[in-house]
Each structure stands twice: as structure tokens, then as C-alpha cells.
Amino acid sequence: MLVGLVLACTGTSLHAADTPTSLAQYRKSIGLFLETYCVGCHDGEDAKAGFRLDNIDPLVTNGQDVERWEKALEMISIGDMPPAKKRQPDKALRRHVEAWILTELRKIGRGPDDARLSQPAFGNRVDHDELFSGEHKGPASSPPRMWRKSNYIYKRFIAESRLGGGKGGTPFAPLGGHGFKDYGQLWAGESTILTLRNNADAFIADVIDGRFVHPKGPDGKPDRSRREREGKSRFGEFQVLITGEAKPDDAALERAVYRAFHLLLRRSPTEEEAKRYAAGYLRRAIEIGGPKEGLKSLLTAIVLSPEFVYRQELGLGEQLPDGRRMLSPNEISYALAFALTDSPPDNDLRKAVEEGRLSTKEDVEREVRRILATDTRRFWAQELTSVERYIDACPNPRVLRFFREYFGYQAVFDVFKDKERNHHHRALFIFKDADLFVLSVLEQDRQVLRSLLTSDRYVVHYASPEQVKRKLAQIHERKSSRELDMLARGITPVLGGYRGGHYFTTYGFEYESWNYPIEQPFAVPNRAGMLTHPAWLVAHSGNFDTDPIRRGKWIREHLLADTIPDIPIGVDAKLEDDPHKTLRQRLVKTEADACWRCHKKMNPLGLPFESFDDFGRYRDKFYFDQNGKLGGTYYEREKAIAMGNRRGGTPVKYTTRPIDTTGQLTGTGDPKLDGDVNDAFDLVDRLARSERVRQSFVRHAFRYWMGRNETLNDSPTLMAADKAYVDSDGSFKELLVSLLTSDSFLTRKDPDQ
Numbered sequence: 158m159l160v161g162l163v164l165a166c167t168g169t170s171l172h173a174a175d176t177p178t179s180l181a182q183y184r185k186s187i188g189l190f191l192e193t194y195c196v197g198c199h200d201g202e203d204a205k206a207g208f209r210l211d212n213i214d215p216l217v218t219n220g221q222d223v224e225r226w227e228k229a230l231e232m233i234s235i236g237d238m239p240p241a242k243k244r245q246p247d248k249a250l251r252r253h254v255e256a257w258i259l260t261e262l263r264k265i266g267r268g269p270d271d272a273r274l275s276q277p278a279f280g281n282r283v284d285h286d287e288l289f290s291g292e293h294k295g296p297a298s299s300p301p302r303m304w305r306k307s308n309y310i311y312k313r314f315i316a317e318s319r320l321g322g323g324k325g326g327t328p329f330a331p332l333g334g335h336g337f338k339d340y341g342q343l344w345a346g347e348s349t350i351l352t353l354r355n356n357a358d359a360f361i362a363d364v365i366d367g368r369f370v371h372p373k374g375p376d377g378k379p380d381r382s383r384r385e386r387e388g389k390s391r392f393g394e395f396q397v398l399i400t401g402e403a404k405p406d407d408a409a410l411e412r413a414v415y416r417a418f419h420l421l422l423r424r425s426p427t428e429e430e431a432k433r434y435a436a437g438y439l440r441r442a443i444e445i446g447g448p449k450e451g452l453k454s455l456l457t458a459i460v461l462s463p464e465f466v467y468r469q470e471l472g473l474g475e476q477l478p479d480g481r482r483m484l485s486p487n488e489i490s491y492a493l494a495f496a497l498t499d500s501p502p503d504n505d506l507r508k509a510v511e512e513g514r515l516s517t518k519e520d521v522e523r524e525v526r527r528i529l530a531t532d533t534r535r536f537w538a539q540e541l542t543s544v545e546r547y548i549d550a551c552p553n554p555r556v557l558r559f560f561r562e563y564f565g566y567q568a569v570f571d572v573f574k575d576k577e578r579n580h581h582h583r584a585l586f587i588f589k590d591a592d593l594f595v596l597s598v599l600e601q602d603r604q605v606l607r608s609l610l611t612s613d614r615y616v617v618h619y620a621s622p623e624q625v626k627r628k629l630a631q632i633h634e635r636k637s638s639r640e641l642d643m644l645a646r647g648i649t650p651v652l653g654g655y656r657g658g659h660y661f662t663t664y665g666f667e668y669e670s671w672n673y674p675i676e677q678p679f680a681v682p683n684r685a686g687m688l689t690h691p692a693w694l695v696a697h698s699g700n701f702d703t704d705p706i707r708r709g710k711w712i713r714e715h716l717l718a719d720t721i722p723d724i725p726i727g728v729d730a731k732l733e734d735d736p737h738k739t740l741r742q743r744l745v746k747t748e749a750d751a752c753w754r755c756h757k758k759m760n761p762l763g764l765p766f767e768s769f770d771d772f773g774r775y776r777d778k779f780y781f782d783q784n785g786k787l788g789g790t791y792y793e794r795e796k797a798i799a800m801g802n803r804r805g806g807t808p809v810k811y812t813t814r815p816i817d818t819t820g821q822l823t824g825t826g827d828p829k830l831d832g833d834v835n836d837a838f839d840l841v842d843r844l845a846r847s848e849r850v851r852q853s854f855v856r857h858a859f860r861y862w863m864g865r866n867e868t869l870n871d872s873p874t875l876m877a878a879d880k881a882y883v884d885s886d887g888s889f890k891e892l893l894v895s896l897l898t899s900d901s902f903l904t905r906k907d908p909d910q
Contacts, residue, residue, distance in 0.1 A: 178261060183215045190254050194239045194246055206751050217261035227267065230258045235282065235720045277337040280856065280866040285718040285826060289852055293872035297899065298481045298906040303467040304864055305329060307339040313499040318420060328352035335565050341864035345466050357460040361453055364392065365399055392416050398448040410435035421459045423501035468495055472905025481904040486515040496862055496897060497528050497553045518898045525897045528553065529890050533596050537619060559861045560595045564687050565711065568696035579772050583660040590616050591692035597678045604887035606854050610686040610845040614678040618661050625675055663691045665775050683775040685838045691773025698771040703740060705763030712762045716844055717825050718853040721755055736786040739779060741817055761821035765837040768818045780811040825849060855879045862896050874901040
């Protein structure tokens, strides 16, 4: 967190509420800093952005200028003040001023929200150059923690255990908004516990009363319109408790505890746990409520136990000389399993724990490589009937989910698109195409980031050879003259009516000449990587128009490790709705002094993508009708002309104007990267070759797999991961191996030590 970082770097303590403000210290350092670097622009009635610092109250604890001090702290900490072209203070002085303001604000309970700053969107607050400078030697570690399990883990548990018919609410709500959803800061609140308790009733009843069976109807076949319970547990260890025919002995109670642990926690209890749960808990519960109620109580207790709700990473292993503690072998097995999959440790991981082969970094590396060696080709042929079932079939789903959440293309489902403007748009299918594009790059595992940013080899409406064979057989069986004629002309109508319709026209392919390629990926014209993929373009667009601001913001934060402040309260961020102007012309509003400070970081990066419309279709010109109104894309123009001709009216006439796709890279922190940009293809090519972009990608991978924001203490981990990636010619597997065998992943240390 930023607060912890500032104080750790300066040695300032938050426990200073009873220490009065020293005006002498203020005048000597803080006041001098403001006078030297800030007041020149923020002075008097004509202060920039209407923000004055010349008359700010030095006694922060008076409370009359708290908002101004909080704003000043934010601008100084993210490097927005002083402006880039002005004289800059050195890092030590900047930190000293940050720490002073923060300490004064904390005295009256004000200042940054620690919980908010710990969210993934604020990870870039740590200075990038310093993080990769080699100045900070570590050793790295993470704090001990209970990391709440994700919905994906819970749903996989329900599916694999087949309990409760998969019913019930969703207990583990993810982080909202764009970005990473599963973070170590999430805790189980009251709603989570209540939902877990309610869900537990359903699958505990399933365990005790047996699974649903379908009674036979009059014809002797199962009547699937009726369902009733079998009335007998499918687990023999529980049946003796359910019947209550005889008083269970200690051995029977322990067998029930073993079955409950295997069913709900996917592991055997320790000898101490077995005795404690059997003799100390289950027997007592049976004495109070009877055998059946006692069993229900046992199962409920396990469902609500910390081990079921949380990923426990406390550091119960070997203590190192410097005070850090290793994760125990059992903790490592769960950490690795949940780092790459949504399931508890597999048989190999459990066996490694039992045999004492999961305690060193070499042991961990062996298991990481084993898990990552899973073949993903079988996933290619999955038919996308629902996103949940689809991801369940993916080996190592958290790897694919990282790219979904990093690029944010899963937001394609959240953007409304009017079917009247493009009835071929299918969010589900371009989303799957993006997934398979990512997997195709990961299979090559060379220069992964560069390929993801520049490759034109896309996957479009992929069908496996088995699917193609089935469809061809159906065509010949139906003897459809239209389909047979298409085959004779060399066009394979394999998936013509196959749910996705003609969505491939989004990529620029024509229906008349589209021939479903079996060998994929293949080169797609006018495309270069994920940022020109329809899924990313739609996910970062508005409902009815493109969104250069959102697209530029994503590039600035995800590829350039920069920060964009929130929109100031009271600012009207809505653009004028003028059909006679292009979006670039309407964005002139954002060039006002009060807006441009932030928009200069976004607009010039997003405007080069105006060569694609809000459906992700390529375009090279704008069309204006006879009234000077924008006529939409080529596809919309052709539709309007056809409608006019069919109605016998006057044909719609259009004039064209070339699209301005120029932009600019400025303030990137990489002098070799800064400069004018011709178009989206020029932009992504330059970004893909940047060291800073690569390091920013590593930072995001760190956040995702560590479940927290990086600090300067993690510098050795990040630099080692970046080196592993570079030395392996851009292998994402090697980057992952480095992260998952790092001190940040494997060791724990109390922050107060």
C-alpha cells in the first residue's frame, strides 16, 4: 500500500496523534517545497485548475484545508505535481513531503483510504524506475494472510463433488469493475457466511438423504418430470449415524470424520483433528441432538471453517534466520493448486506433501512445471454454450483468466450493442476467439507479450476436424442443393447456421467468400494483436460509439505503469452529442486546462484506434450524408442505401473523409518510446518493443498471482521474473515459474517485525 510504502521509506510512524505540528519544521521544509515547486502555478485567483496553495493552512489538524492537503498529497504521490516540464524535486524530498502530509492528516483521521489503495487499480503507485533499479535487495516476502477463496474455486467444488444439485447463491462476490477480480484483500463478510450456511443446507441434505433419483413411469422408463429422494446416504460412513439403530463407537465416529474431511476439504484429517472432531465434537453433538442432527452439525462446522472459506497462507513452515517463515508443504500444495487451477491439490501434489518432497524451491519448481505441461489443444474444440462450462474444461484456467482480466476483453459482455446497427455481432463468439488467440500464443511460448500485441494470426470461428467431419456428413445426408453447390465452389458451409451466424464479417470477411478454415490461427488483414481484436475493442467502447479515453487509459495503466487520477467531483465529463462531428472533434472539450492534465495521458493513445468502429470493424474513412451527418461505417452505409432503394426513395448519397489516426506517446518514462504515432499499428509495434511495457506486464502478473500490490520490498522478485522472461526469449511459463518459486510467493513475514 502507498501509505505503508511512504512510511517504510521515510521511517515515519503513524502513531503520532499526540505530537503537535512544528511550524518551524513546516517553514523549513514543507513550506519551502510548496514555494519552490507548486505555488508558481497555484497562486492567487488565477491558480491553475482553480487550486490554490499559496494560502493553505500549515496546521493541517485545524481541519479547514483538509481537502486541499489530501489533493496535494495525491498529486505529489502519483508524480502529477510538479508537471513533467517543470523543475522536479528529488525522490527523497518528495517522499519526505508525502510522509509529513500523511502523518498530519492521520492525526485527525483523514488521508488516503488504505483499503482502496490496496486494490489492484492502485498498484502503479510504486515508482516504476525505482522498482527495477536493483537498489532494493530484499529479501522479499508477503504478510501472513487468509485469502478468501474465489467463486471459481467454490463452483468447481460444487461441480466436482456433485453436492446439492449445483444450486444455491454465489457466496464469494469478486472485486467489481474492470481488472483483477480475485485479490487477497477480500474477506468473508456476513453475506458470505449466510450464503454459505444456506447453501450448506442443500448439499448436507444431499449427503444425508441421498441423491435425487428418477422414479420409473408406467412404461418402465425413468420419469424425468418427477424427482424424489433415495432416502439413503451414498456414503456408508454416514449411514450408521443416519439410521441411529445403534450407538456409534469411536471408530465409526472417526470414519465419519475422515469421510467428511475428504468430501469437503479434499484431504485426510490429522490424527489430532480426527480425535478432536470425533470425540470432542461429533459425539457431543450426537448426545445433544441425536445421530442425524449431530452429523449435520459436523458437516456445517466444516463448511463454515476457515479452511473451507479461505486459502490459508500463514507461513507454518521452517523459520529462516532473518525472521521470515516458509509456507508449510501443505500450504504450498494449496497455494500452487489455486494459483493455476480452481481445484484443491491433485494426487501428485498430495503425494509430494506426504513423502516430504514439497519443501524447497526446487520441489516447487518441479511441481509448477508439471502442472504447466498440460496440453491445451483439447480445449480448442469446446463448444461455447456457456462461459462457465467453457472455462471449466480449460486446463490451468487461472492462466487463461489472467489474460482475460489483464486485457479486460471479458467486459465484451457488459457493453450493450444495438442489433439494428449490426445484427451479426456476437459477443460470445468474439470472446472465444480472443481466448483461443491467447492460447495459440501461449502454445508457442516465445515472445508472448510481443505476439499478443502485434500478431495478425487470429483464431476465427474455429471448428475442430471432428466438428467439420460431423457437419459435412450432415450436409450430404440432408442433400441440400444450396450447401452442396457451395461445396462444389470450394466453400465449406460447415458452420453457416451454427449459432454464431455470420459474425466473422466483423473481421472484414465477406459471407460469399468465407470458407471456415480448419487450420488456425491464420493471418487476418488489418489486425495487429489483442488491442485491435474485436473483443478488446468492443470491451473498451461505449454502447453506441468508440471510446478513445477508455482505450488510452487502459494503455497508460496496463502497458506504461502510469496512473490516472479519478475524475474530479463536479466536472462534467459528458461529451456533446453532435452527429455532424467526428469523435476526435468532439473530444476538443477535454483539451481545456482543467481536463487536459489527465486527458493528455489518454486521448493521444486511444485516438489511433479510430480506424476501428465500436463493433471492432476496420474502417479507413468516415461517411457523411447529404445533410452533413455521420453515416456510420461502410456496412451501415450500404444498408441505408439498400433500404432507400427498396422503398423507391431517393438514394442516399454520401461524401467521405479520411480518418485521422494520429496520436502521440508522451511522458512514458522511456525516451526511446516517446514521439508521434501514425496509427494503431505503429503504436502497438512500438509498445511491443519497449522495456517499460514488458516490465509493466510483469508487474501485473505479479499482482495477479500474489493477490496483492507490489512494494519496493518485492523488487528482487520482479527483476528476477523479468530476467527469466527475457533470458527465455519471452516464455510466459518461465516468467510464471520465477514468480511461483519466489520469496514473495513462498515466504511470510509479519509487517510489524
